[in-house]
Amino acid sequence: MDNSCLLDLLIRCFAMTEPEDLNFTAFTDLCRLCSLKSGPRLHIFDKESEQRQILFKLRTCLPTMISKDDFLPKKICERCVTRLEQLYEWRQSCLSTDSVLRNYAESMRIVTSTINFQV
Numbered sequence: 001m002d003n004s005c006l007l008d009l010l011i012r013c014f015a016m017t018e019p020e021d022l023n024f025t026a027f028t029d030l031c032r033l034c035s036l037k038s039g040p041r042l043h044i045f046d047k048e049s050e051q052r053q054i055l056f057k058l059r060t061c062l063p064t065m066i067s068k069d070d071f072l073p074k075k076i077c078e079r080c081v082t083r084l085e086q087l088y089e090w091r092q093s094c095l096s097t098d099s100v101l102r103n104y105a106e107s108m109r110i111v112t113s114t115i116n117f118q119v
């Protein structure tokens, strides 16, 4: 489902006149990150997600606000979970590299200033 399909679904969900016709189940079954509805998915606030630190990784990697009571879908498809975990690992790797490079640059600056001082 692309974004136009999502829009169609949302229109169908909310354009109906009778409240009992509102299809909130279809809405809550959408993946929170890509809006796709197919395949297995992980609930953001269940035990497995807690063990895999999914909420922490979401909040660390994405600027979106996610809370239990935000009235938005709480499930993430397997493809997005994989991407999230790869993104988190890549982010951690980048931060580690940044730290190593900064330490090296600082060491070089100290050595250079020491050499300059001795000349």
Ligand SMILES: [Zn+2]
Pocket (backbone or CB within 6 Å): 031, 032, 033, 034, 035, 036, 076, 077, 078, 079, 080, 081
């Ligand atoms: Zn997804």
